Amino acid sequence: MTTDPIEVHESAANIFADLGLPDAETHFLKAQIVAELYRLTRERGLTQAKAGSLMGISQPEVSRLFKGSFREYSVDRLMTLLTAFDRDVEIISRPRSGPEGRGQISFTPEAA
Template sequence: MKKDKLEVVRGSDNPFRDIGSPNADTKLLKADLSGKIIDILDKKGWSQRQASKETGIDQADICRIRNADLKGFTIDRLVKILNNLNYTVEVTVRPNRRRTRVAVHASV
């Protein structure tokens, strides 16, 4: 059996950019925010129904966030959900040392 050599490629801090996805920075920010929403809901132990009641967001939308189906979500809407969970979102914009592009990071 012939062994194929794998090429190892170091990725950036944004997997969406690495695969050439359009709007990579926006997609990464939305993924970070939705990941934090999932973490908070898991720590609270809330069902989708309870999360819907507490956040004012439809239960189907909570399900979509959990399934990483973020096409219909804006950054603004994800921030609103975090605000409804009593969290504040801070966005930091700084030059990216590895590229000439600007890196955007959010912390909750």
């Protein structure tokens, strides 16, 4: 049995943009926030049910979030879920440091 060779491509920071998906920047931001929610849940040793109770959503919703199904959640709603973990969410607007053009949105989790 032979297998076809696997093609490997180097990716930029945003895999969703590399795949040419619409709203790639927003989807990447949501994925980063969900990854932080997952990290906080694991760090505290919470079950999905307890994490859901803390965030005010059901266990099945937590499961869907952690499996990558979060398109129906707004960035605002995901940021609100972060606050349930005693996190402050701060939005800072500053002049663009790179070349002219559209600014960027980034997410940087800070350790407790």
